[in-house]
Amino acid sequence: MTGSTKSSDASWSELLTAHYSAATATLCLGVALFAFNGFLVSTSLPTAVAEIGGLALISWAFTLYLVLSIVGGSAGALLKARFGARAALVGAALMFLAGTLLAALASSMVEVLIGRALQGLGEGVIAAICYALIPELFPSRLVAKVFGAEAMVWAIAAFGGPLVSGILTEHLSWRAAFLVNVPLSLIFIGLVLRIVPRFSGPMQRISVPALRLAAIGSGIMLVALASVTGTVAMEVLLVAGAAIVLASVVAFDRRSTTPLFPSDAFALKTTVGIGLWIVLFMPVAQAATSVYLVMTLQNLWGYGPTMAGAFHATFAIAWSLFAILVATIQTPRYRAWLIRLGPTLLVAGLAIIVVGFEMDAPLVVLAGQIGIGTGFGVSWGFLSQTIMESAEDSERDRASALLPTLQSAGYAIGAAIAGLTANAVGYPLATTPEALRDATITIFIISAIIGIGALIAGYALPIGKKTAPALDATGI
Structure with missing residues (x-):
């Protein structure tokens, strides 16, 4: 189902036909995991902190998620080439699920942070591979509509996420809000196993460039630290350092035999x-x-x-x-x-x-x-x-x-x-x-x-x- 170069008219209903409905649902659910998770956590986390403590660490729940999601996304294409889209997506979803369960059942803020880091790493890979699958699973005439459908998911999450999280946190527990991700993750894994091919090309024996991925993580961490530091001079220094690190990664990547970009x-x-x-x-x-x-x-x-x-x-x-x-x-x-x-x-x-x-x-x-x-x-x-x-x-x-x-x-x-x-x-x-x-x-x-x-x-x-x-x- 590789993308066609035809520009013939296509209707929205084509995304819901037997040929494309499962692929549409899979990619939109991959977006939903990211979108809803952000709103669920931002709404329920203050209540979690009130129960288990760790107020001083609350910003790190978002920082670690962001940094690890960018690292995971940077590795997404290589993981797809090395293990195939299906295995990479299932593995990433299981990591996201493990992080969700760890955070939801946590008894300390440190456990929440570890869970959020696993969520970020898994979701970064999921988002990257879902994007890479769009031109594989849909003809070109439908690609813009796929992005439109994903934008619709974001809008629903922007309103539904805080509402659902607020209701669950207020009437049940902040843990229940975190656990919303569990059925979503399981449905996503089921859809991936059904419609995503193991390999869209020959399997490539490549190594994951851990040093460059670590450098990307370090650069984004410098950016994140700059947003919370107290002095302008330190912020300028951290942002400049991040720019140097990330630009160096791009320069080295161009000469690498296993490029990320x-x-x-x-x-x-x-x-x-x-x-x-x-x-x-x-x-x-x-x-x-x-x-x-x-x-x-x-x-x-x-x-x-x-x-x-x-x-x-x-x-x-x-x-x-x-x-x-x-x-x-x-x-x-x-x-x-x-x-x-x-x-x-x-x-x-x-x-x-x-x-x-x-x-x-x-x-x-x-x-x-x-x-x-x-x-x-x-x-x-x-x-x-x-x-x-x-x-x-x-x-x-x-x-x-x-x-x-x-x-x-x-x-x-x-x-x-x-x-x-x-x-x-x-x-x-x-x-x-x-x-x-x-x-x-x-x-x-x-x-x-x-x-x-x-x-x-x-x-x-x-x-x-x-x-x-x-x-x-x-x-x-």
């Missing part, structure tokens, strides 16, 4: 290389809204947690809605411009948020947040498909698997930069509405400037023959 990753003249810069820059720029928007709404305008959370969720709603609306577009020319429209709306949305805080106008800020979500919705699926289909055949798995990993890394880097900016302009020490507003405006101005990098890359994206059918030279 496509050979032209982050090159400045190829579709894959420039496309990956967009995939990195967009979440780096958007991360500030995830870290500081809800907090500012509560502290500046007195929003309650529910109202502020719903305000923030408009990003996910807009992303999902527009991802679904544009998924039917097949014309290469329109897809090319939608990829460029995404970063444009991202920068415009961040600028509108700046104006909204300057005007003290919540509705204007809301418009900016919706604009950012729309930018991701109209472009992300087509951008991902373009990178997948522009990669050399022998490197398609590595290019595809890198997409969710790079997105997670982008959010981590963006959060660190936003935190650095916030500390530099006195956001944590702001005691008046005016000081808080001024600090917030600066944070989002820096984010908009970062977003310009994605915008420039979008208009520099070369469109060649390897991009068909999503984009080609006639599409510009």
Whole structure:
């Protein structure tokens, strides 16, 4: 079931036919494990800490998960080539399941942290391989719709995750909220065993480059530490150190006989290389809204947690809605411009948020947040498909698997930069509405400037023959 290059019309109902329904359910469930897990844990973990202690370690429950998920995602393509997609996915799901059970049954915060680390490592591999399977299990005409379906899962998780976790935590136990992942994991394993092939090509006897994976983990850990350290000088040092480490990994990877990334990753003249810069820059720029928007709404305008959370969720709603609306577009020319429209709306949305805080106008800020979500919705699926289909055949798995990993890394880097900016302009020490507003405006101005990098890359994206059918030279 390899992807076809035909661009014929395809309906949403085709994803639910006997030929594709199981594959659709499998990939969407792989996304659901990641999406729901994040919301379940963030809602229930404070109650867990109140019961078993370990408040000082609570941030590490998220940091370890993020770092290990990026390490697992970086190794995903190699594990698929070495063991086959089916074995790698089942092994990763079992690791995720073991981490879930350990965290849910924990009697100390240390056990929770070990469980979260196992969850992150397993989920990173699952996300990477699920992305790599999209062009294998679906024809090209359906790929954008698969991304639309996954965006729908994220929107459901954004609302359903906190609700389910809150109800279970309040009426049963925080442990019950963690255990929601158990049936989801078992269903996922069953679907993988049913529809995922053992090997889509010859098994490769390759070794996993542990040193490079450790370096990736160390680089992301430096980023995570930068987001929680207390001094601006130390934050700058850690972010700079992370940049050096991660850039070195990419440079060494290009010369390796067992590469983790496509050979032209982050090159400045190829579709894959420039496309990956967009995939990195967009979440780096958007991360500030995830870290500081809800907090500012509560502290500046007195929003309650529910109202502020719903305000923030408009990003996910807009992303999902527009991802679904544009998924039917097949014309290469329109897809090319939608990829460029995404970063444009991202920068415009961040600028509108700046104006909204300057005007003290919540509705204007809301418009900016919706604009950012729309930018991701109209472009992300087509951008991902373009990178997948522009990669050399022998490197398609590595290019595809890198997409969710790079997105997670982008959010981590963006959060660190936003935190650095916030500390530099006195956001944590702001005691008046005016000081808080001024600090917030600066944070989002820096984010908009970062977003310009994605915008420039979008208009520099070369469109060649390897991009068909999503984009080609006639599409510009």
